[in-house]
Amino acid sequence: xxxxxxxxxxxxxxxxxxxxxxxxxxxxxxxxxxxxxxxxxxxxxxxxxxxxxxxxxxxxxxxxxxxxxxxxxxxxxxxxxxxxxxxxxxxxxxxxxxxxxxxxxxxxxxxxxxxxxxxxxxxxxxxxxxxxxxxxxxxxxxxxxxxxxxxxxxxxxxxxxxxxxxxxxxxxxxxxxxxxxxxxxxxxxxxxxxxxxxxxxxxxxxxxxxxxxxxxxxxxxxxxxxxxxxxxxxxxxxxxxxxxxxxxxxxxxxxxxxxxxxxxxxxxxxxxxxxxxxxxxxxxxxxxxxxxxxxxxxxxxxxxxxxxxxxxxxxxxxxxxxxxxxxxxxxxxxxxxxxxxxxxxxxxxxxxxxxxxxxxxxxxx
Amino acid sequence: xxxxxxxxxxxxxxxxxxxxxxxxxxxxxxxxxxxxxxxxxxxxxxxxxxxxxxxxxxxxxxxxxxxxxxxxxxxxxxxxxxxxxxxxxxxxxxxxxxxxxxxxxxxxxxxxxxxxxxxxxxxxxxxxxxxxxxxxxxxxxxxxxxxxxxxxxxxxxxxxxxxxxxxxxxxxxxxxxxxxxxxxxxxxxxxxxxxxxxxxxxxxxxxxxxxxxxxxxxxxxxxxxxxxxxxxxxxxxxxxxxxxxxxxxxxxxxxxxxxxxxxxxxxxxxxxxxxxxxxxxxxxxxxxxxxxxxxxxxxxxxxxxxxxxxxxxxxxxxxxxxxxxxxxxxxxxxxxxxxxxxxxxxxxxxxxxxxxxxxxxxxxxxxxxxxxxxxxxxxxxxxxxxxxxxxxxxxxxxxxxxxxxxxxxxxxxxxxxxxxxxxxxxxxxxxxxxxxxxxxxxxxxxxxxxxxxxxxxxxxxxxxxxxxxxxxxxxxxxxxxxxxxxxxxxxxxxxxxxxxxxxxxxxxx
Numbered sequence: 001x002x003x004x005x006x007x008x009x010x011x012x013x014x015x016x017x018x019x020x021x022x023x024x025x026x027x028x029x030x031x032x033x034x035x036x037x038x039x040x041x042x043x044x045x046x047x048x049x050x051x052x053x054x055x056x057x058x059x060x061x062x063x064x065x066x067x068x069x070x071x072x073x074x075x076x077x078x079x080x081x082x083x084x085x086x087x088x089x090x091x092x093x094x095x096x097x098x099x100x101x102x103x104x105x106x107x108x109x110x111x112x113x114x115x116x117x118x119x120x121x122x123x124x125x126x127x128x129x130x131x132x133x134x135x136x137x138x139x140x141x142x143x144x145x146x147x148x149x150x151x152x153x154x155x156x157x158x159x160x161x162x163x164x165x166x167x168x169x170x171x172x173x174x175x176x177x178x179x180x181x182x183x184x185x186x187x188x189x190x191x192x193x194x195x196x197x198x199x200x201x202x203x204x205x206x207x208x209x210x211x212x213x214x215x216x217x218x219x220x221x222x223x224x225x226x227x228x229x230x231x232x233x234x235x236x237x238x239x240x241x242x243x244x245x246x247x248x249x250x251x252x253x254x255x256x257x258x259x260x261x262x263x264x265x266x267x268x269x270x271x272x273x274x275x276x277x278x279x280x281x282x283x284x285x286x287x288x289x290x291x292x293x294x295x296x297x298x299x300x301x302x303x304x305x306x307x308x309x310x311x312x313x314x315x316x317x318x319x320x321x322x323x324x325x326x327x328x329x330x331x332x333x334x335x336x337x338x339x340x341x342x343x344x345x346x347x348x349x350x351x352x353x354x355x356x357x358x359x360x361x362x363x364x365x
Numbered sequence: 366x367x368x369x370x371x372x373x374x375x376x377x378x379x380x381x382x383x384x385x386x387x388x389x390x391x392x393x394x395x396x397x398x399x400x401x402x403x404x405x406x407x408x409x410x411x412x413x414x415x416x417x418x419x420x421x422x423x424x425x426x427x428x429x430x431x432x433x434x435x436x437x438x439x440x441x442x443x444x445x446x447x448x449x450x451x452x453x454x455x456x457x458x459x460x461x462x463x464x465x466x467x468x469x470x471x472x473x474x475x476x477x478x479x480x481x482x483x484x485x486x487x488x489x490x491x492x493x494x495x496x497x498x499x500x501x502x503x504x505x506x507x508x509x510x511x512x513x514x515x516x517x518x519x520x521x522x523x524x525x526x527x528x529x530x531x532x533x534x535x536x537x538x539x540x541x542x543x544x545x546x547x548x549x550x551x552x553x554x555x556x557x558x559x560x561x562x563x564x565x566x567x568x569x570x571x572x573x574x575x576x577x578x579x580x581x582x583x584x585x586x587x588x589x590x591x592x593x594x595x596x597x598x599x600x601x602x603x604x605x606x607x608x609x610x611x612x613x614x615x616x617x618x619x620x621x622x623x624x625x626x627x628x629x630x631x632x633x634x635x636x637x638x639x640x641x642x643x644x645x646x647x648x649x650x651x652x653x654x655x656x657x658x659x660x661x662x663x664x665x666x667x668x669x670x671x672x673x674x675x676x677x678x679x680x681x682x683x684x685x686x687x688x689x690x691x692x693x694x695x696x697x698x699x700x701x702x703x704x705x706x707x708x709x710x711x712x713x714x715x716x717x718x719x720x721x722x723x724x725x726x727x728x729x730x731x732x733x734x735x736x737x738x739x740x741x742x743x744x745x746x747x748x749x750x751x752x753x754x755x756x757x758x759x760x761x762x763x764x765x766x767x768x769x770x771x772x773x774x775x776x777x778x779x780x781x782x783x784x785x786x787x788x789x790x791x792x793x794x795x796x797x798x799x800x801x802x803x804x805x806x807x808x809x810x811x812x813x814x815x816x817x818x819x820x821x822x823x824x825x826x827x828x829x830x831x832x833x834x835x836x837x838x839x840x841x842x843x844x845x846x847x848x849x850x851x852x853x854x855x856x857x858x859x860x861x862x863x864x865x866x867x868x869x870x871x872x873x874x
Contacts, residue, residue, distance in 0.1 A: 346827070
């Protein structure tokens, strides 16, 4: 049993003491072991309140710490305390950092950028998140997100697609696959970055975990990009914490009539930086990104020739996502040509049809 | 003091000859009915007694024994009233016994002696003709229904007195021989596809479905017009042939659902049962099995709105009739078969609240729920639905200033032509349209040109279509090619068919 990590976990789960106080104690003692070596008397002399001492010495909490550490070891989950060199630099300086992170994979050291958005994303949102994540990852950015459905998933997949690094911050233990359909994605993320959480292994997701988790996504990053958010989206909480932590907030504009774009458009109105391409984000990063490792593994580009009809359809879809009938209305192509061209565009990966039957441009491929 | 009168009983659509034997003998006055008679027949005693009395005859106050032969078939229904009364009067020597020979008699009696119509008369007439009985005495109100069975003499009666007067020779009834066919009022024909503004994609999908007999599912938010589109589907289906009409009419006749004064149903049925319906009302059932919705929509359209809301068992039961084209309902003493060759049109909201992906109205479902909603449909039932089409909500601005919409009549012409091509191609085979193709037949009849094959292959690679979608795409493409009068399936046909498989695509690969 690793006594060092055990002491960390024990300090971390002690109740009744705030994070600020714990950090203060650590500054005094340097390590948690040193803290636990002293007894109640010395602590009282240093001004610790009796109930805080009780809580630190609490027998159940010690047992619980042992359990957590054993479980972590069995499940191959690494315990990364705040003084560990792998602990993300930016996160260390927010006002309430997690003392201990539980992680699968190796936490990448590059500059991080959070990408968040609606779980009920539209085709437009999914594609934008995917493309921006992939472009930024190519520039060496580490893409941080929450592995939720919708935008989060698109952001992670985009980063992985570009061969970049990505971090998923979970609202449950890092051994829990949530949502369950992202189990495969979780595996890929831990092989190309890390799945991290402040919750120890075995902890199930709870609704109140997620807003707390959001402070880590923004805290770890130099800025947060909101791709699609409704009026009451959790992504807006992330944007709020990002502002409180002094991070940049970026937002992708959207259709003003679409409820999924109300949140992002409002952010822009309130001063968030409007993002049209990855360049808009890269130029906000105050130090030279040239120093960062560049990743140039670009996905295969099939620059096939477009027919007249195909480019006309793309032009029509440029403005907004359209149903089959609307495309027919605008292009005035006969049905058989339209069917054929739409399928070919789909097969070329230029256009996508979503579950509601709307066609959307798959941007930037 | 004995008489024998012939009548007809039905099990399902099948008729059987039943002989009503009446014996009147000395003994304590009584009236016994034997021969597996159900309650409604036992009750006939009281109706017959009252009807005879109120028609001015004396009810024989002696020991009456009535046998319904063959005695091993269960009999039910009120249509034995008239033959029992006639038999009794014959046994009582009021009617000469020989006069009733060669007649099949059927009808219900009211207490005042008037004769009421009974269900299933069409099937009885067909049975009577098969059994070489040339004469039938039936309730006058049933006359239009039987008139399609030609070469018979029908003696319509309104009261018991008329019947007695006919047999005694006091007042012969003129047989209604050749009767002009009263066609059904074409109620649904007030509907027309030109009423539906826009939605040309969905209309085209339904045209393809109608042409190939394919089952369809429409997905769209509430108010997008799914029901409106489905209701009009019978208006573009080819007209019923005489045999088909007869089959449909038989079912409605047995179910007692034939509209009054109707001889033949010429309109394709459209049935839209609610999703709270029981399994028995879907496939048919009851102690004496009645035809269910699948049979009532025989040769027509069965529309299941809100498909995911139907019980899983209900939908599972649907599979066998869809596959076989008939339902078998087994009961202790008989198995009844009703035909059920219908076109299934289903409609579904994209999610529980209905507004998933709607640009204006927000959807209250969690994404998981939304995914699950249609996911519930996966499996064997969806395997039998060839065409999946989305019906978008139309904005008000799109409804105005539109050019003239195509009428059902125009679409129907194309559908009928495509159906004719199929009928010719599948002559001698056991199928009528492309939807019925088995996988072996798909290989034989669905020849695709090189370009079409190329596009099909890349579609499977890129769009991650499921393997079972393959045959379905080919069948639908075959229909589209038939609409185009093209013997070979070409690339645009394949392209269109693939667009009708939108649920197969994974949302984010």
